[in-house]
Amino acid sequence: MGFMIRLLLALALTLFTSLQSQQPYGIAYRLAMPHPPSHLFEVAIEVTVPANDASAFLDFQMPKWQPGRYSVADFAANVQQFSARSQHRTLASTKIDEQTWRVQKQGNRNITATYKVFGNDLSGTYAQLDSSHANYTGGEVFMYVAGHKPDAVELHIEPPPNWRVVNGRTERSDQHDWRYPNYEILIDNPTEIGPDWTLDDLKIEGKIYHVVIHSRGDDGGRRPAFVHDLEKIVRAEIGMWGPPDFESYTFLFHFAADDRSSDGMEHLTSTQIIEPGILADRGTYYGALSTAAHEFFHAWNVKRLRPIELGPWDWTKPAATRGLWIAEGFTQYYGIEMYHRAGFED
Ligand SMILES: [Zn+2]
Ligand SMILES: [Zn+2]
Missing domain, CATH: 2.60.40.3650 (Immunoglobulin-like)
Structure with a gap:
């Protein structure tokens, strides 16, 4: 065989093998x-x-x-x-x-x-x-x-x-x-x-927001007010960004009542927020709203406008990115700003 033919065959074989290994x-x-x-x-x-x-x-x-x-x-x-x-x-x-x-x-x-x-x-x-x-x-x-x-x-x-x-x-x-x-x-x-989480749905400018709450301690009857206040935050952020590009979004709250568990993390169509206190407690109530303002802001700022180093991901080692700190700082600033625009004070 001529050199070119052998080269083409080798290329075709390489391509075939790589296609084969990528079959789902x-x-x-x-x-x-x-x-x-x-x-x-x-x-x-x-x-x-x-x-x-x-x-x-x-x-x-x-x-x-x-x-x-x-x-x-x-x-x-x-x-x-x-x-x-x-x-x-x-x-x-x-x-x-x-x-x-x-x-x-x-x-x-x-x-x-x-x-x-x-x-x-x-x-x-x-x-x-x-x-x-x-x-x-x-x-x-x-x-x-x-x-x-x-x-x-x-x-x-x-x-x-x-x-x-x-x-x-x-x-x-x-x-x-x-x-x-x-x-x-x-x-x-x-x-x-x-067995006992609750669901409240909000419809805001054509999109559905699911508010899931698992209260382990006394909620003091504050859940309806909390959901209403959360709506103010969502409206303030939509007011800044315009309509989000999802059809529905889920806020998943835990009021852990253990003085220990605490977190807030953004995801593509949801956020999970964990408060160590109980919903009946005023500081916990407003702390959860303030965290929600931050995490919901990420729905635009990190998850969709994210620095390129953040995905797709290699799960064998942590991602290193400089852009992240800019994105996080921006979200930190605007999360607080949105909380204030929604009518809440520190
Ligand atoms: Zn739970
Ligand atoms: Zn953040």
């Missing part, structure tokens, strides 16, 4: 929590690989950080009892580094990995499962299949009896199944599962 897998997650006092989430990941997939193994990896968090977290340390099987046959698996479990396919196309995750920290970074609720963000619970983060994924949640599930991509009550365009969207959804 079928990836379906199941999340159960049959024993809440154990603090153990039970995860199954069912992977279906194409018939011509040539790889000998699958790598399942725990990320080292959460979207928006930018600091390392050792989620893999909370993983227990990892195993893999195809049909009823156990497949060989080994932990090859601190975040990766390698499963030998042994010629199988349908592989299910299962493991448990310990979680007892209401923090927006780690998960919590106890007899009152389950709360997680995503990256601390779900492994991804290495090389297949861009693939569409399905999620099925099996809550304990009488517990209800809600997150920023809930479209109807009693929803237990989701389909996400990729892994990164899967883990960008703080999710609350419990």
Whole structure:
């Protein structure tokens, strides 16, 4: 063969091989929590690989950080009892580094990995499962299949009896199944599962705002006033930015009543805000509104106008970005400004 023909064949083969390795897998997650006092989430990941997939193994990896968090977290340390099987046959698996479990396919196309995750920290970074609720963000619970983060994924949640599930991509009550365009969207959804959270819906300039509140202590009858005040903040921010580019947005509040749990984190279609106090307490009430003003501002400022270094992401090491501090400083300033524009004082 002439040199050019050989070169073209080599190029075609390279292209074919790389296309082949990028063929999407079928990836379906199941999340159960049959024993809440154990603090153990039970995860199954069912992977279906194409018939011509040539790889000998699958790598399942725990990320080292959460979207928006930018600091390392050792989620893999909370993983227990990892195993893999195809049909009823156990497949060989080994932990090859601190975040990766390698499963030998042994010629199988349908592989299910299962493991448990310990979680007892209401923090927006780690998960919590106890007899009152389950709360997680995503990256601390779900492994991804290495090389297949861009693939569409399905999620099925099996809550304990009488517990209800809600997150920023809930479209109807009693929803237990989701389909996400990729892994990164899967883990960008703080999710609350419990028997006694409340839901108030606001319709503001054509968009729906879901206000989910889990009050562990006395709410002092303040919930209607709180939702009304939150509406003022949303209106002030829309007044500055114009209409947001989502159809619905979810505020997920915890009033933890433990003097300890505290967080606020922005996500694409939601925010999770955790206050250590109770809604009946005046300082907690206004603290939660002020945090909401900051986090909702991020819906425009970091999640959509974000510095390029922030995504798509490599979950094996934390993101380093200079733009972040500009985005965060800007949000800090305007979050307070919006809180004031909505009519509240420090
Ligand atoms: Zn809760
Ligand atoms: Zn922020």
